[in-house]
Amino acid sequence: MDLTRKAGIEDDLVKILLVQALRAFAYGFGTVILGTSLAQAGLTNAQVGLVFAAMLAGMAAAALVVGAVGERIGRRRLYGLLLALMGVAGTVFALTSSLVALVAAALTGTMSTDANESGPITSLEQAMIGQAPRETRVHVFGRYNAIAYLAGAGGALAAGAPDRFRGMVPALPADQRFLLLFPVLAAVCVLQAVRLSPAVEHGGAERPAKPLARSRANVVRLASLFAVDAFAGGFVVTTFIVFWFERRFGVSPRLMAAVVFATGLLQAGSSIVAARVGARIGLLNTMVFTHLPSNLLLALVPIVPSLGWAIAVLLARSALSQMDVPTRQAYLAAMVDPEERTAAAAFTNTSRYVARPLGPVIGGALMGTVGLGAPFVVAGALKSVYDLVLWRVFRRVRLPD
Numbered sequence: 001m002d003l004t005r006k007a008g009i010e011d012d013l014v015k016i017l018l019v020q021a022l023r024a025f026a027y028g029f030g031t032v033i034l035g036t037s038l039a040q041a042g043l044t045n046a047q048v049g050l051v052f053a054a055m056l057a058g059m060a061a062a063a064l065v066v067g068a069v070g071e072r073i074g075r076r077r078l079y080g081l082l083l084a085l086m087g088v089a090g091t092v093f094a095l096t097s098s099l100v101a102l103v104a105a106a107l108t109g110t111m112s113t114d115a116n117e118s119g120p121i122t123s124l125e126q127a128m129i130g131q132a133p134r135e136t137r138v139h140v141f142g143r144y145n146a147i148a149y150l151a152g153a154g155g156a157l158a159a160g161a162p163d164r165f166r167g168m169v170p171a172l173p174a175d176q177r178f179l180l181l182f183p184v185l186a187a188v189c190v191l192q193a194v195r196l197s198p199a200v201e202h203g204g205a206e207r208p209a210k211p212l213a214r215s216r217a218n219v220v221r222l223a224s225l226f227a228v229d230a231f232a233g234g235f236v237v238t239t240f241i242v243f244w245f246e247r248r249f250g251v252s253p254r255l256m257a258a259v260v261f262a263t264g265l266l267q268a269g270s271s272i273v274a275a276r277v278g279a280r281i282g283l284l285n286t287m288v289f290t291h292l293p294s295n296l297l298l299a300l301v302p303i304v305p306s307l308g309w310a311i312a313v314l315l316a317r318s319a320l321s322q323m324d325v326p327t328r329q330a331y332l333a334a335m336v337d338p339e340e341r342t343a344a345a346a347f348t349n350t351s352r353y354v355a356r357p358l359g360p361v362i363g364g365a366l367m368g369t370v371g372l373g374a375p376f377v378v379a380g381a382l383k384s385v386y387d388l389v390l391w392r393v394f395r396r397v398r399l400p401d
Contacts, residue, residue, distance in 0.1 A: 234359015
């Protein structure tokens with residue numbers, strides 16, 4: 001990589017990380033007040049659920065579209081368009097209670113049910129970060145994920161401010177109007193997107209004829225394995241963990257809020273540590289050998305005898321469970337050709353989104369028929385199988401760079 005292009009991509013990476021921070025803050029803010037604000041606006045529980053389902057479906061569909069046409073349209077152009085759509089969708093969510101309008105906005109794929117999402121915007125960001133020099137790429141992915149966890153946690157905390165101050169200032173607008181934060185932050189994000197240099201594109205003289213060519217078989221294998229991991233993760237989503245602690249130990253929401261915040265801090269720190277470990281022992285090794293012990297700890301959560309031990313095991317698991325994320329993203333970027341990175345990120349992210357919602361359904365059934373802690377044990381076992389198969393299939397695959 002020549003010095004001019006290297007300097008360009010380094011400036012671009014700062015802009016992408018800033019956009020990630022703003023988006024994660026907005027998404028973290030939205031996760032706390034979206035449901036209640038829509039209900040206060042007059043939507044029924046079923047209608048709120050439909051809007052959330054449309055958000056998930058929109059993310060998966062939009063990510064597939066990005067994977068199919070992203071390189072032909074251009075990463076910068078599509079990035080700016082999606083960020084502008086995020087502002088439009090946020091405006092719709094802030095100003096209307098029309099179910100049709102809300103579902104249409106959700107189907108853009110630019111709103112999220114989680115602070116650290118894996119939709120179409122993330123797929124483009126991962127492809128652009130993949131243009132970073134090989135020796136620094138995993139570190140950038142580590143910072144990218146750490147920023148998402150921290151900014152998302154900050155957004156979630158900020159979402160409590162309107163309710164906290166409403167007693168002192170009764171004239172404060174309804175919670176729904178505070179979603180106008182989305183178009184404000186989206187405007188700043190678009191300004192960053194339009195300032196990106198050509199260094200974030202794949203660098204080829206021509207647009208690729210097919211989204212995936214040389215790396216198609218490996219991407220399909222990875223997407224299938226990532227789907228298994230996401231399916232297992234769906235058994236123990238954060239909302240389920242909070243519910244389980246309440247059922248098992250009678251824990252108050254205030255204590256669980258502190259626990260969830262602590263897990264976010266640990267996950268942010270582990271993203272930075274994972275990048276350093278990955279640079280030393282290899283990306284695949286880091287993915288597998290940090291994930292396996294976290295799965296064993298996950299299975300231990302319902303077995304330990306006291307609340308203190310259960311929280312301690314959960315926090316220890318959180319310190320390891322996300323270390324595979326930045327290394328996984330860097331591994332995928334290294335495995336595929338530059339012009340394949342958008343499609344590879346989009347297709348693997350979509351496989352996770354499609355598989356994940358099935359987990360809570362089956363986990364809830366296991367909880368009722370097998371035992372209260374069964375979802376933890378099954379999730380830990382499935383995730384361990386994923387790690388072992390990933391290691392067996394890819395340990396002899398040579399990375400091009």
